[in-house]
Amino acid sequence: MLRENKNLKIIPEKLKEARLARGYTVTALAEKIGISKQTISKYELGQSSPSSETMIKYCNFLNFDINFFMFNNEDSSNNYGTIFFRSLKSAESQVREEIKIRIKWTNYIYQYINEFIEFPKLNLPDFEEKSLENLDLYKIEDIADKLREYWNIGKGPINNLSILLEQNGIILCNSNINNVKVDACSEVINNTAIFFIRTNAISACRLRFDLAHELGHLILHSEITKEELENKEILDRIEKEANMFASAFLLPREEFSNEVLALSLDHFVNLKSRWKVSIAAMIYRCKELGIFSDSQVLYLRKQISLKKWRTIEPLDDVIAIEKPKLLSNAIKLIIINNLQTKDQINKSINIPKQDLLVLSNLPLDYLDEKIDLKIKQNILNFNDFKNET
Secondary structure, three states, X not given: OOOOOOOOOOOHHHHHHHHHHXXXXXXXXXXXXXXXXXXXXXXXXXXXXXXXXXXXXXXXXXXXXXXXXXXXXXXXXXXXXXXXXXXXXXXXXXHHHHHHHHHHHHHHHHHHHOOOOOOOOOOXXXXXXXXXXXXXXXXXHHHHHHHHHHHOOOOOOOOOHHHHHHHOOOEEEEEOOOOOOOOEEEEEEOOEEEEEEEOOOOOHHHHHHHHHHHHHHHXXXXXXXXXXXXXXXXXXXXXXXXXXXXXHHHOOHHHHHHHOOOOOHHHHHHHHHHHOOOHHXXXXXXXXXXOOOHHHHHHHHHHHHHOOXXXXXXXXXXXXXXXXXHHHHHHHHHHHOOOOOHHHHHHHHOOXXXXXXXXXXXXXXXXXXXXXXXXXXXXXXXXHHHHHO
């Protein structure tokens, strides 16, 4: 518990960061902790300093340690790039801020681990033919094919897209965001690509398409500015291009076309089990490639509606959701090799422990201190004796 201390050094920006990370407006937080919204605004602007009693309310309600508010682990040299939201047009500004903070925290985790572990470098080819103004389907198809060739993954289905991205230097983090309009987003910080994925209420195929979509932004739209994203025409264009890239990368034109043998939803269920792409996305891809006519696509879409597959498709509960492994494996490696203790990791990164664990895809009790126990020697000797007899 905090004792009354008039000299408590609270960083104003951290108060705002904690509030936004939990998804609260100033008004909503004021109602929850019993402090006027004007007072909270003054705290966040540095015009007034909260008392120890007030900080107890902040820490308890928002579930933060007091050290979070007193120490700043933000590097002034951090270069934050444009953030691409999978559903940016419909994402609420409050939710966007919440996600931005989680991506920033993931960068903290990455920077800390990077002091001890050699991460895979961002591994992308140089796409000289790329033109930000004239990216038609054919150019995007060529870029997707070139990336597959560069990563040496052939032209067939990708077994685990998450592992593939992490092997090639892309950092994945996950968290539960209670907003169905936001699925994934990405940002490049100091030349490190970070993809955020919402792991609740999505299917494995939806997740894979979202990841491929963000990969499209990373490759095709690295020069797009934050200001340009405010332009609806530009936003619509790059979203369409990222979708085309995702389709082309997950379902290569020639190989996928050769496997489409029937105008049947049962056939597409079989294809889904192999390619791990939704039936709806595969049918759209067939239209895109000219495999099916408009009337054939309309027929299949009507069949999907009749079967009530628009929201939940067959195999959505069978195909396993991919889990990021890079950050969790790195943290485990640090601990196993006694480079840092669990307590040192928790204190050094200086974000709430539960958030650190969720973003890193670790069990929620992983950083808890455990008691070391050993089996008694006489029991071991007795077991050896039984085995000999």
